[in-house]
Amino acid sequence: MVPSKTLQPTPVAVLGVPFDRQSSYLRGPALAPARIRECLACDSANMWTENGIDLAATESWKDVGDVAFADENSEFKRIEDTVAGLLAKKQRVISLGGDHSIAYPILKAHAKTYPGLTIVQLDAHPDLYDELDGNRLSHACPFARIMEEKLAARLVQVGIRTLTGHQREQAQRFGVEVHEMCAGPLPNLNLTGPVYLSLDMDCLDPAFAPGVSHFEPGGMSTREVLTIIQRLTGHLVGADLVEYNPQRDPTGVTGMVAAKLLKEILGRMLADKPMRIYKPSNSSHR
Numbered sequence: 001m002v003p004s005k006t007l008q009p010t011p012v013a014v015l016g017v018p019f020d021r022q023s024s025y026l027r028g029p030a031l032a033p034a035r036i037r038e039c040l041a042c043d044s045a046n047m048w049t050e051n052g053i054d055l056a057a058t059e060s061w062k063d064v065g066d067v068a069f070a071d072e073n074s075e076f077k078r079i080e081d082t083v084a085g086l087l088a089k090k091q092r093v094i095s096l097g098g099d100h101s102i103a104y105p106i107l108k109a110h111a112k113t114y115p116g117l118t119i120v121q122l123d124a125h126p127d128l129y130d131e132l133d134g135n136r137l138s139h140a141c142p143f144a145r146i147m148e149e150k151l152a153a154r155l156v157q158v159g160i161r162t163l164t165g166h167q168r169e170q171a172q173r174f175g176v177e178v179h180e181m182c183a184g185p186l187p188n189l190n191l192t193g194p195v196y197l198s199l200d201m202d203c204l205d206p207a208f209a210p211g212v213s214h215f216e217p218g219g220m221s222t223r224e225v226l227t228i229i230q231r232l233t234g235h236l237v238g239a240d241l242v243e244y245n246p247q248r249d250p251t252g253v254t255g256m257v258a259a260k261l262l263k264e265i266l267g268r269m270l271a272d273k274p275m276r277i278y279k280p281s282n283s284s285h286r
Contacts, residue, residue, distance in 0.1 A: 013091040016066035022101035022139045026213040028245035033096040035246040039259035049267030080105035087113045097242035099139040111151040114194040118154040122203040124216035125162045128170040147174035159203035191234035201244045209257050211249025229264045239265050
């Protein structure tokens with residue numbers, strides 16, 4: 001590995017990705033970006049993060065609106081190109097989904113900018129199916145595609161409690177580090193280099209976030225998820241917040257949880273120090 005340029009902390013772009021066409025059970029996550037924005041602006045809370053940043057008083061982040069989709073045959077390409085355009089402007093991107101299938105095109109864009117990327121996936125489901133109901137782009141499959149294409153050097157999954165036999169085989173095949181909820185206390189992840197956070201709202205127990213399509217009891221508390229975000233080591237270069245379904249959230253409690261998580265991801269990103277990107281050398285040593 002040889003050192004490349006030093007990456008300075010850059011303004012953070014919050015991008016809506018209102019897409020749920022790859023959902024396998026219920027539609028609704030496409031409505032999430034607009035609802036999360038409403039909750040973020042709700043007068044019942046304020047814009048301060050727990051690490052002391054007033055998001056209302058800093059210009060270091062910006063809501064850049066939603067991905068503009070042209071037709072159903074180019075949605076993933078449009079997501080990838082939009083994220084790549086923001087990264088080219090030296091912005092770090094938090095994407096508001098949307099179903100979890102959007103992680104695949106988002107990470108295709110990130111992999112070109114951040115070699116040696118580590119993904120931390122907070123999720124009830126490993127999303128490692130080779131295909132689901134004949135669909136290889138389902139929201140149950142993005143991390144199979146990501147690991148097949150070597151878009152990340154490391155994938156760490158936390159909160160898993162639905163590991164099927166097939167997905168266990170897939171995890172072994174791709175060298176995925178799976179931390180199942182039944183295994184006990186939350187792990188010390190010990191991350192270095194560029195880190196991408198993919199946060200599926202169903203990583204939370206339904207008691208804390210009932211507004212999701214797939215209820216999976218036995219998940220994390222809101223405080224446990226916040227602790228993971230706040231204690232992430234490495235350099236947080238991007239994130240997505242997915243699978244919030246406003247149609248299953250009549251009281252708005254899950255929307256407020258999603259807005260809280262967004263605030264803390266922003267706070268964690270804005271507190272980051274400069275990092276140095278390392279690129280593979282031409283050496284034949286491995």
